[in-house]
Amino acid sequence: xxxxxxxxxxxxxxxxxxxxxxxxxxxxxxxxxxxxxxxxxxxxxxxxxxxxxxxxxxxxxxxxxxxxxxxxxxxxxxxxxxxxxxxxxxxxxxxxxxxxxxxxxxxxxxxxxxxxxxxxxxxxxxxxxxxxxxxxxxxxxxxxxxxxxxxxxxxxxxxxxxxxxxxxxxxxxxxxxxxxxxxxxxxxxxxxxxxxxxxxxxxxxxxxxxxxxxxxxxxxxxxxxxxxxxxxxxxxxxxxxxxxxxxxxxxxxxxxxxxxxxxxxxx
Numbered sequence: 001x002x003x004x005x006x007x008x009x010x011x012x013x014x015x016x017x018x019x020x021x022x023x024x025x026x027x028x029x030x031x032x033x034x035x036x037x038x039x040x041x042x043x044x045x046x047x048x049x050x051x052x053x054x055x056x057x058x059x060x061x062x063x064x065x066x067x068x069x070x071x072x073x074x075x076x077x078x079x080x081x082x083x084x085x086x087x088x089x090x091x092x093x094x095x096x097x098x099x100x101x102x103x104x105x106x107x108x109x110x111x112x113x114x115x116x117x118x119x120x121x122x123x124x125x126x127x128x129x130x131x132x133x134x135x136x137x138x139x140x141x142x143x144x145x146x147x148x149x150x151x152x153x154x155x156x157x158x159x160x161x162x163x164x165x166x167x168x169x170x171x172x173x174x175x176x177x178x179x180x181x182x183x184x185x186x187x188x189x190x191x192x193x194x195x196x197x198x199x200x201x202x203x204x205x206x207x208x209x210x211x212x213x214x215x216x217x218x219x220x221x222x223x224x225x226x227x228x229x230x231x232x233x234x235x236x237x238x239x240x241x242x243x244x245x246x247x248x249x250x251x252x253x254x255x256x257x258x259x260x261x262x263x264x265x266x267x
Contacts, residue, residue: 001025001056001066002188003047008211019045019211021218022055025188027226031132031180036257039191039222041215045208049074056085063088063178065185068168089171091117092184097161109153110161119146124183132179139176147173191222220256227257234259 002023007016022044027037044051049071056064056075065088066072075085095117101110123142127135151169154162165172175181224231238254246254 001052001064001072002185002192003052003069004192006043006211006214008045008208017045019043019208020047020051021192021211021215022051023188023192024055024059025191026061027187028180030128030182030187031135032129033180036255037223037226038257039219039226041218041222043208043211043215047071053078062086063174063181065090065182065188067093067185068164068171086174087171088174088181089168090183090185091120091172092186092189094161094165094168094172097164101161113150113153116146116150120183134179136177136179139179144176147176191226194218194222224256224259227259229256229259 003020004023006019006021008019009015010017020043022042024040024042025038026035028035029037040055042051042055044055047069052072053075060082062082062085064072064075064085068089072087076087078084095114098110098113098117101107102114120143123138123146127138130138151166154165175183220235221231224234234256237259241254252258
C-alpha cells in the first residue's frame, strides 16, 4: 500500500486543496501464487492512517507491505478475525537513503551498505516466481547472513539513516521468515507512478467526485496493465457487454484477468 497527493479544486475558493490517492496492490506472481494481480486506487481528502484502515476493511490478508509512514501503525492494533495487520517494510526505501549518502558524502560505510543490499536483490532475482518454500530456503541460506552482517554496521556515525534502519528492523527483516513476502514495495510504487505523471498533466481534479472517478478509472487501467491486457479494448468490450445485458450475478466474468480468455473465444 502507498499513497500520493491528488490536487483537487476547492469550489468557491478558486484554489486547489490537497487530497490523496491511496493505492493497494495484490500481486502473488513473485511467489508463483494463483491469484490475479490487482490494483485498487481510492481517493481520500487526507493522509490519516484512518483512511488506510477504512480502505483495507474486509481484506483478508495478514501482511501489509508499505513504507515506514507512521500512519500505518494504527493497523497493527486493528481488531479483526485475522488479527491485527503485520507491517512489512521496504528495503528499497532504506537503500535510497544510503545511495544519497554515497552521492553526497562518498561515505565508504554507506557504499558498503548499498553493495550488501544489492546482494539481497541478487538473491531475490534467482527465486522470483518460485514457490514460497523455495524462496524461503534461499533467503535462509543466503539473505539471512547478509542481513545479520549488516546490522552491526548500523552502529556507525551515519546517525539518521542508521536510526531509520534500526527503528524499522523488525519490519525490514520479516521477508526472511515468509516466502510470500517481497523485499520491497516496488509493485505498488510502479502502480502509483503513472498517477504522479498524469497528475502533472491534468493539474487537478475538478472536485472530489471527479477525483473518485479518476481513482476508479486508474484502478481499471493499472489492473489491465498488470494482466497484460489492452485497457482500451477491455473497457470497450466490457461496456458493450454491460449494455447488452450481462447479468450482475456473473460479474466475475468481466474482470480484467478473465478478459484475454473470453476475448479470444469471442474472436
